[in-house]
Amino acid sequence: MATLILGIESSCDDTSAAVIRDRFLLSNVIAGQDVHRKYGGVVPELASRAHQQNIVPVVDSALKEAGVSRNEIDAVAFTRGPGLLGSLLVGTSFTKGFTAALGIPMIEVNHLQAHIMVHFIQSEISQAPTPRFPFLCLLVSGGHTQLVVVRDHHTMEIIGRTIDDAAGEAFDKCAKLLGLPYPGGPHVDRLAQEGDPLRFSFNKPRLEGFDYSFSGLKTSFLYFLRDRLKEDPEFIERNRTDLAASLQKTIIDILLNKLRRASKKTGIRQIALAGGVSANSGLRKAIGEESLKYGWELFVPPLSFTTDNAAMIAISGYYRYLGGLFSSDDIAPLARMYF
Ligand code: KG4
Ligand code: ZN
DSSP states (O other): OOOEEEEEEOSSSOEEEEEEETTEEEEEEEEOOGGGGGGTSOOHHHHHHHHHHHHHHHHHHHHHHHTOOGGGOOEEEEEEESSOHHHHHHHHHHHHHHHHHHTOOEEEEEHHHHHHHGGGOBOSSOOOOOOOSSEEEEEEOSSOEEEEEEOSSSOEEEEEEBSSOOHHHHHHHHHHHTTOOSSOHHHHHHHHTTSOTTSOOOOOOOOSTTOBOOHHHHHHHHHHHHHHHHHOTTHHHHHHHHHHHHHHHHHHHHHHHHHHHHHHHHOOOEEEEESGGGGOHHHHHHHHHHHHHHTOEEEOOOGGGTSSOSHHHHHHHHHHHHTTOOBOTTOOOOSSOOO
8 A cells, every 4th residue: 555654844944845655756845935035044043933834834735735635644754853953843843743643653854864865756757767776975955065875765874074164055155255145056056057167266175085175165265256356346247157157167076076086986886966056057967977977877856856845855754664764752853963
């Protein structure tokens, strides 16, 4: 018999609910939060208040869109962490109430592992083949940048991580310096499509192993702009597209350099991309070229599964359900959560 899982995501500034029947996605409703835009970043207290307002209507819409009644749901999967504690608490508390009322299990999900699990979702937009184990995933989001060896649906090993800023943070912070709205990643992407990626060059880190660092790039970008603005106060306006393209190329080069090395060292040539930054068109193109060059089998998620969504929580919940990995009802969310 088919299993129906309701997934709940509330780790940052998107309230999302999704329903999945086995691996097939029936709905994935996402309510963003515009309230943070004017502050240039996510304000945790405002995020948790917005989640409180959104969670019930979002779950309602997800059930309606899926054509499923709450009594048919077998279990609820929710993001336990990592994320903003006040935001995570809303999803966790909702899940506790919902599952207690229906007498069904709750299933904790690690948000970062869930980003990777999008590769197992089947839906009207994705019937692509799933990666076989082990595969190597470049996980690039607003808060994290990691190289992960995925051994099975639950066993994942981080072999490289950022020692400071995440790739998404580098996009967002540099975008802010260019006067672009938050989150800046998609704006840089759009501008970069019209610019010359070789026009300017910025510092790249020299780190051993598979770890990343992006804070040096941000500083190099800041000093570069400061110096040029002294000579020409209109420098940014005049060169916005070339600045965006050169910045984006630097970030992509840094990301792919370590990925290439990790693939070589581990011998794994099934490569997957995941997380919000995997929406970046330059990164998607560059990793495609890299795959052709090195004979990788590449898995790139559909755009709608790149940034935060509950479909990824629901699919993770489905596999945990099959493995009998349920959570007890005294579970607490974790701002920091490892795997
Ligand atoms: O995975 P995600 O939705 O949230 C976290 O778990 O952090 O990632 C959000 C990040 C933000 O930094 C955003 O700027 C970045 O993903 N992002 C992009 C693009 N779309 C989203 N960065 C570059 N290009 C994009 N097209
Ligand atoms: Zn995320």
